């Protein structure tokens with residue numbers, strides 16, 4: 001009977017903006033949006049960092065942005081970066097929240113130049129910050145900070161050769177002795193990393 005309670009269907013506490021963003025996302029035929037499981041996890045983890053500084057690399061249309069914001073306390077802030085104006089405009093249209101700053105920018109350039117305060121939580125959902133400029137990204141995460149990635153299990157939209165990239169990246173994560181990692185064989189394949 002406990003198995004019934006432990007079903008992982010996400011049907012509660014979905015952010016208010018979610019349905020409208022999802023509709024707009026489908027309209028744009030954007031197929032890289034995070035799923036409900038990832039969203040729910042992001043929200044739960046976000047709540048662990050009151051007065052936290054949050055960073056999302058790869059806003060897309062803002063589905064994960066909405067989830068992260070729904071876990072944030074009033075004193076926290078989120079910077080989210082996207083280089084596709086069409087996509088970030090959807091997020092801007094539907095998410096009205098003073099705690100979030102939307103940046104239309106190239107995350108490669110942004111990461112190379114960022115030297116201000118570090119972050120407590122990073123959702124790295126683009127090539128820069130994950131497969132590229134990983135060291136630079138971990139360098140701007142505070143001790144005790146959480147770094148989250150999804151899509152670590154094979155996805156239908158993976159380009160050819162991406163599986164090798166993923167394997168190399170997981171190995172790289174496992175080799176670092178300043179990071180604690182847990183791999184979740186769930187949703188699209190999530191890895192949760194905490195910086196020691």
Ligand SMILES: C[S@@+](CC[C@H](N)C(=O)[O-])C[C@H]1O[C@@H](n2cnc3c(N)ncnc32)[C@H](O)[C@@H]1O
Pocket residue numbers: 032033034057058059060061062063064065081082083084087105106107108125126127128
């Ligand atoms: C996996 S999608 C993000 C999905 C989004 N986080 C969500 O949950 O719905 C990756 C995003 O990264 C963006 N992106 C790719 N390269 C980028 C770059 N150099 N700088 C900023 N954004 C980039 C893509 O346009 C795409 O929207």
